[in-house]
Amino acid sequence: PTTIKSLYKQISNPPQTVDQINGWVKSVRLLKKVGFIDLQDGSCLNALKVVVPITQLEETEFLKSLKTGQSVSVTGALWNNTPQREQPFELKIADPLNTLSVTGDVSNSYPLQKKAHSIPFLRSLPTLKHRTTYLGSLLRFRSAIEHAISETLESDQFIKVAPPILTSSDCEGAGELFKVASTSGDGYFGKPTFLTVSAQLHLEIMALALSRCYSLIPCFRAEKSDTNRHLSEFWMLELEMCFIDDVHKLTTFVESMLRRVVKSCYDRIDELIPQVDFRDSLSKEEIIERWNLLLSPKPWANITYTDAIEILIEKHKKEPFPKYEPIWGESLQTEHEKWLADKYFNSPVFVTDYPRDCKAFYMKLNTDSPAGRETVACFDLLFPDMGEVVGGSIREDSYQLIFDEVERRNMNRSGELDWYLSLRKEGTVSHGGFGLGLERFVSYLYGNHNIRDAIPFHRSASGNIN
Ligand code: 4AD
Ligand code: MG
Numbered sequence: 380p381t382t383i384k385s386l387y388k389q390i391s392n393p394p395q396t397v398d399q400i401n402g403w404v405k406s407v408r409l410l411k412k413v414g415f416i417d418l419q420d421g422s423c424l425n426a427l428k429v430v431v432p433i434t435q436l437e438e439t440e441f442l443k444s445l446k447t448g449q450s451v452s453v454t455g456a457l458w459n460n461t462p463q464r465e466q467p468f469e470l471k472i473a474d475p476l477n478t479l480s481v482t483g484d485v486s487n488s489y490p491l492q493k494k495a496h497s498i499p500f501l502r503s504l505p506t507l508k509h510r511t512t513y514l515g516s517l518l519r520f521r522s523a524i525e526h527a528i529s530e531t532l533e534s535d536q537f538i539k540v541a542p543p544i545l546t547s548s549d550c551e552g553a554g555e556l557f558k559v560a561s562t563s564g565d566g567y568f569g570k571p572t573f574l575t576v577s578a579q580l581h582l583e584i585m586a587l588a589l590s591r592c593y594s595l596i597p598c599f600r601a602e603k604s605d606t607n608r609h610l611s612e613f614w615m616l617e618l619e620m621c622f623i624d625d626v627h628k629l630t631t632f633v634e635s636m637l638r639r640v641v642k643s644c645y646d647r648i649d650e651l652i653p654q655v656d657f658r659d660s661l662s663k664e665e666i667i668e669r670w671n672l673l674l675s676p677k678p679w680a681n682i683t684y685t686d687a688i689e690i691l692i693e694k695h696k697k698e699p700f701p702k703y704e705p706i707w708g709e710s711l712q713t714e715h716e717k718w719l720a721d722k723y724f725n726s727p728v729f730v731t732d733y734p735r736d737c738k739a740f741y742m743k744l745n746t747d748s749p750a751g752r753e754t755v756a757c758f759d760l761l762f763p764d765m766g767e768v769v770g771g772s773i774r775e776d777s778y779q780l781i782f783d784e785v786e787r788r789n790m791n792r793s794g795e796l797d798w799y800l801s802l803r804k805e806g807t808v809s810h811g812g813f814g815l816g817l818e819r820f821v822s823y824l825y826g827n828h829n830i831r832d833a834i835p836f837h838r839s840a841s842g843n844i845n
Contacts, residue, residue, distance in 0.1 A: 414431040430470065731756075
């Protein structure tokens with residue numbers, strides 16, 4: 380059967396007749412002599428207007444009985460071919476009693492109607508919400524972003540790999556693990572096991588075989604943070620490359636890669652972003668403004684943590700941050716990150732070289748940092764209005780230094796990290812990488828305010844599970 384998307388693809392030379400098109404009724408409008416049905420099939424954000432001239436009473440009765448949400452199958456002729464118009468064609472059907480069949484009815488309480496529904500209301504309808512233009516387009520947009528990311532990375536000779544989800548390691552060392560149990564007991568056949576928080580440790584191992592690799596997998600964090608930027612189950616793009624020893628080479632790579640991804644979507648923006656008008660989202664004009672900011676000829680801002688703290692302290696003296704005083708040695712709080720990216724730079728900003736104790740154990744020590752103020756070769760990428768979207772680092776490649784750090788943090792009490800540490804004894808090389816939170820990136824570009832809507836079935840501290 381034909382899809383609406385395939386009709387749009389043939390827009391300059393559309394077929395005369397459409398043997399069969401299947402979809403769902405979005406809305407029905409009835410005049411005396413003619414009925415209009417908006418049909419959607421999910422293949423693209425456009426609906427197909429079906430025009431039904433009415434010749435007898437039975438037809439009026441039949442059209443009156445159609446309801447939003449019903450699945451239907453239609454045969455007709457393409458008509459009114461005006462390629463330059465927003466509605467470039469319509470499907471005209473004669474004899475609707477024979478050419479339009481309802482394949483699945485809806486209940487009387489079908490909750491979606493023609494009007495725009497609020498996002499919180501849609502979230503309460505996990506089985507139906509994706510049928511709306513707004514959330515359906517968000518699924519298609521996420522798919523387009525994943526595709527653009529793979530294309531960009533494959534062209535840079537990265538190899539996609541499949542790291543495990545079940546693991547015994549806490550990569551980030553933050554203790555935010557979901558523990559695995561089975562009906563026959565705790566863990567993986569009796570061994571302590573968790574859902575992965577990050578694929579990084581396994582990616583490092585594969586990078587030392589392939590030079591460049593990446594993965595896109597679900598990651599799990601038992602964080603209590605129940606905010607519009609946190610999920611318990613989110614997807615992370617992670618990438619690891621060898622022969623890189625400078626964090627600025629890493630930030631240059633991230634910027635170039637993300638610009639290419641955004642650029643490739645920019646060229647198809649009308650196909651990807653619906654024109655919506657409700658307060659749960661940015662308007663299309665605001666979204667374009669956002670994309671333009673990322674694609675601005677001006678390079679993204681780049682600042683060290685130490686310089687950022689100085690700027691934040693100056694600002695705090697004049698006008699204090701509501702919740703946290705900026706202090707060297709402490710993590711940047713969301714209010715600090717947002718002020719830097721939104722107000723100070725009004726640009727994406729890389730913050731590099733954080734204090735060692737703010738970050739994970741595997742990051743490479745900056746050997747030139749002063750004693751007592753040790754920093755590591757890492758970065759966070761902050762987007763205006765969103766905060767952290769990417770985090771990465773150069774990895775410590777010396778066995779002795781990483782071993783000492785793991786000891787200092789008391790992380791290897793029963794040798795659980797030995798498998799990973801041994802990598803530094805077998806042909807070690809400088810390497811680095813990063814992780815990008817897919818839902819944060821997608822939400823930033825789509826303009827939805829809560830990353831819960833960028834994943835089809837969200838899991839979060841307060842959410843339901845089905
Ligand atoms: O900064 P994070 O914790 O870094 C790592 O896990 C590294 N091991 C990645 C690497 O270098 N391979 O997480 C990376 C990104 C964050 O910048 C954020 O975008 C996203 O993952 N993220 C979350 N997204 C949604 N919900 C959460 N609870 C998230 N936690 C992290
Ligand atoms: Mg981080």
